[in-house]
Amino acid sequence: xxxxxxxxxxxxxxxxxxxxxxxxxxxxxxxxxxxxxxxxxxxxxxxxxxxxxxxxxxxxxxxxxxxxxxxxxxxxxxxxxxxxxxxxxxxxxxxxxxxxxxxxxxxxxxxxxxxxxxxxxxxxxxxxxxxxxxxxxxxxxxxxxxxxxxxxxxxxxxxxxxxxxxxxxxxxxxxxxxxxxxxxxxxxxxxxxxxxxxxxxxxxxxxxxxxxxxxxxxxxxxxxxxxxxxxxxxxxxxxxxxxxxxxxxxxxxxxxxxxxxxxxxxxxxxxxxxxxxxxxxxxxxxxxxxxxxxxxxxxxxxxxxxxxxxxxxxxxxxxxxxxxxxxxxxxxxxxxxxxxxxxxxxxxxxxxxxxxxxxxxxxxxxxxxxxxxxxxxxxxxxxxxxxxx
Amino acid sequence: xxxxxxxxxxxxxxxxxxxxxxxxxxxxxxxxxxxxxxxxxxxxxxxxxxxxxxxxxxxxxxxxxxxxxxxxxxxxxxxxxxxxxxxxxxxxxxxxxxxxxxxxxxxxxxxxxxxxxxxxxxxxxxxxxxxxxxxxxxxxxxxxxxxxxxxxxxxxxxxxxxxxxxxxxxxxxxxxxxxxxxxxxxxxxxxxxxxxxxxxxxxxxxxxxxxxxxxxxxxxxxxxxxxxxxxxxxxxxxxxxxxxxxxxxxxxxxxx
Ligand SMILES: Cc1ncc(C[n+]2csc(CCOP(=O)(O)OP(=O)(O)O)c2C)c(N)n1
Ligand code: SF4
Ligand SMILES: [Mg+2]
Numbered sequence: 050x051x052x053x054x055x056x057x058x059x060x061x062x063x064x065x066x067x068x069x070x071x072x073x074x075x076x077x078x079x080x081x082x083x084x085x086x087x088x089x090x091x092x093x094x095x096x097x098x099x100x101x102x103x104x105x106x107x108x109x110x111x112x113x114x115x116x117x118x119x120x121x122x123x124x125x126x127x128x129x130x131x132x133x134x135x136x137x138x139x140x141x142x143x144x145x146x147x148x149x150x151x152x153x154x155x156x157x158x159x160x161x162x163x164x165x166x167x168x169x170x171x172x173x174x175x176x177x178x179x180x181x182x183x184x185x186x187x188x189x190x191x192x193x194x195x196x197x198x199x200x201x202x203x204x205x206x207x208x209x210x211x212x213x214x215x216x217x218x219x220x221x222x223x224x225x226x227x228x229x230x231x232x233x234x235x236x237x238x239x240x241x242x243x244x245x246x247x248x249x250x251x252x253x254x255x256x257x258x259x260x261x262x263x264x265x266x267x268x269x270x271x272x273x274x275x276x277x278x279x280x281x282x283x284x285x286x287x288x289x290x291x292x293x294x295x296x297x298x299x300x301x302x303x304x305x306x307x308x309x310x311x312x313x314x315x316x317x318x319x320x321x322x323x324x325x326x327x328x329x330x331x332x333x334x335x336x337x338x339x340x341x342x343x344x345x346x347x348x349x350x351x352x353x354x355x356x357x358x359x360x361x362x363x364x365x366x367x368x369x370x371x372x373x374x375x376x377x378x379x380x381x382x383x384x385x386x387x388x389x390x391x392x393x394x395x396x397x398x399x400x401x402x403x404x405x406x407x408x409x410x411x412x413x414x415x416x417x418x419x420x421x422x423x424x425x426x427x428x429x430x431x432x433x434x435x436x437x438x
Numbered sequence: 439x440x441x442x443x444x445x446x447x448x449x450x451x452x453x454x455x456x457x458x459x460x461x462x463x464x465x466x467x468x469x470x471x472x473x474x475x476x477x478x479x480x481x482x483x484x485x486x487x488x489x490x491x492x493x494x495x496x497x498x499x500x501x502x503x504x505x506x507x508x509x510x511x512x513x514x515x516x517x518x519x520x521x522x523x524x525x526x527x528x529x530x531x532x533x534x535x536x537x538x539x540x541x542x543x544x545x546x547x548x549x550x551x552x553x554x555x556x557x558x559x560x561x562x563x564x565x566x567x568x569x570x571x572x573x574x575x576x577x578x579x580x581x582x583x584x585x586x587x588x589x590x591x592x593x594x595x596x597x598x599x600x601x602x603x604x605x606x607x608x609x610x611x612x613x614x615x616x617x618x619x620x621x622x623x624x625x626x627x628x629x630x631x632x633x634x635x636x637x638x639x640x641x642x643x644x645x646x647x648x649x650x651x652x653x654x655x656x657x658x659x660x661x662x663x664x665x666x667x668x669x670x671x672x673x674x675x676x677x678x679x680x681x682x683x684x685x686x687x688x689x690x691x692x693x694x
Contacts, residue, residue, distance in 0.1 A: 110533060112529075113556065114555065117523070117529075120520065123530065124499070124529065124530030124531035125531065128534035147523075277497045282513050283515055287520060295461075295510070296518075
């Protein structure tokens with residue numbers, strides 16, 4: 050593991066919002082190319098990047114739209130940079146084709162979506178968590194993906210670094226699924242010194258040019274990379290390709306390639322999943338949350354506990370890949386899962402799938418625009434075991 | 439013996455001078471007999487070979503289409519991206535490593551319909567790249583649908599009764615958006631074209647070369663304009679060379 054370049058690291062305590070913390074996380078992680086297009090509530094991220102980048106040797110460009118932003122960063126990635134784009138709902142929808150391109154060409158990048166309420170233009174300045182399934186399945190075809198959900202400005206800093214590290218390690222687009230509350234919430238953010246920040250360098254091919262096979266996987270199913278201008282004369286295509294990177298449109302090549310793109314996340318999932326538990330052992334009810342909902346659920350959980358209910362809390366830090374194994378395990382021990390979300394039940398579907406009828410799964414839906422009233426979550430917790438086995 | 443030597447591969451098939459920049463392990467290519475795209479590639483390679491550029495620092499970016507396949511045949515750093523988006527990919531590549539000479543090589547539909555917004559903005563920003571656009575006046579790859587470059591009254595599979603929309607005048611578009619070098623040649627003007635591409639590669643800023651090229655399979659035959667050779671002859675007979683022309687005056691009509 051390498052550590053961060055001190056030039057980008059604003060060591061110290063700051064009082065900033067999640068958007069600004071995300072920018073600082075990106076800079077600390079070594080990101081030096083950002084392309085974006087303004088959209089509330091994500092714009093502050095690129096504004097801070099535009100302000101800071103000239104002083105850390107980075108390049109920021111405001112592109113003509115999100116389609117352009119989400120592919121300009123891929124060009125920059127193949128020139129050797131760590132790259133990021135930042136958007137919200139409508140822009141996220143425009144980027145879907147290029148999530149697929151990055152997945153197919155195994156281009157490491159971070160794509161930040163500060164979720165706002167949709168569909169369409171919806172509530173541009175207000176929170177939601179309605180893009181979670183889009184993050185998993187938004188581009189056509191099959192591929193593995195990683196998505197993270199910070200719940201505080203501090204985590205916007207810490208997990209942005211983690212997002213870059215995962216993107217480099219697995220050569221996948223990593224989706225950073227913030228929400229408007231976390232993006233605009235101002236809290237204390239502590240930035241450690243650069244030598245305390247671990248960053249994953251690009252996995253570069255080190256052997257000879259002759260033996261280089263651009264898409265031949267290593268033991269972890271991920272190939273090493275080269276960059277443009279180093280004399281490799283590489284070919285990178287969104288078409289189905291062989292290990293050399295050449296188009297090869299056969300059923301066999303398709304099967305091998307797509308299986309690997311799925312498996313490199315699936316088979317490494319236990320290393321990637323990240324969740325935080327509180328009082329889950331011995332609980333009858335587990336509240337599963339992520340992002341801002343993990344904070345609105347706290348008073349509800351406390352109230353239920355004070356009334357004698359055995360309630361645990363499992364917060365997803367990594368939403369994709371989903372912690373299937375853990376939810377399966379818990380489902381045979383607990384009576385119910387309660388899943389409050391600022392949508393009508395997206396991650397709930399995952400919990401329900403893994404519970405497979407062994408425990409009751411209750412969604413606490415919300416259309417977004419504000420956060421849950423903790424009372425609604427409390428009542429769902431209280432009622433969740435009533436009909437349970 | 440001399441006769442035996444004739445059958446020696448190296449003697450019987452001297453390497454084509456452009457082979458050194460082709461991925462020969464990917465030949466034969468997918469293009470139809472009589473297609474103009476291959477000729478443009480030949481000119482491009484010759485322009486590169488005489489350009490004096492360090493070929494390890496040249497990157498070619500294509501979108502999607504018959505022309506979009508060009509990147510995949512060139513033995514250079516080459517990127518085959520998504521439909522219409524070669525220019526923003528190339529923008530990121532260039533900005534992230536200014537040492538690179540970045541060339542976008544794609545079709546008329548790709549660069550001016552779905553990618554039209556990126557085209558005008560890259561010209562406006564004067565991004566340092568050369569854009570080579572093969573204009574066959576049609577969407578070739580998808581089977582001959584109308585393009586913004588299809589001449590008025592020409593037919594296409596989605597304008598079976600004739601195209602009633604106005605046609606883009608691309609040199610005018612590029613110039614008015616800020617391109618520093620603008621040219622149009624045809625696939626039959628191979629020497630002029632080669633020289634022009636070389637000039638474009640030598641310019642700093644957004645340079646643009648449009649190449650009229652036959653698509654016999656889906657444009658010229660459908661429009662009763664003959665095959666590839668007939669189109670090439672038409673270009674030779676009717677093309678007019680006007681250096682420094684006012685680009686406003688170089689719009690094109692349907693040839694029949
Ligand atoms: C987003 C998207 N829309 C549509 C297509 C289908 N498509 C592939 S190539 C093409 C048109 C290509 O036309 P042109 O750029 O003129 O290239 P040509 O084949 O004529 O060289 C289209 C519409 C696609 N690949 N992606
Ligand atoms: S369809 Fe037209 S453009 Fe495509 S390869 Fe054939 S002749 Fe060329
Ligand atoms: Mg065309």
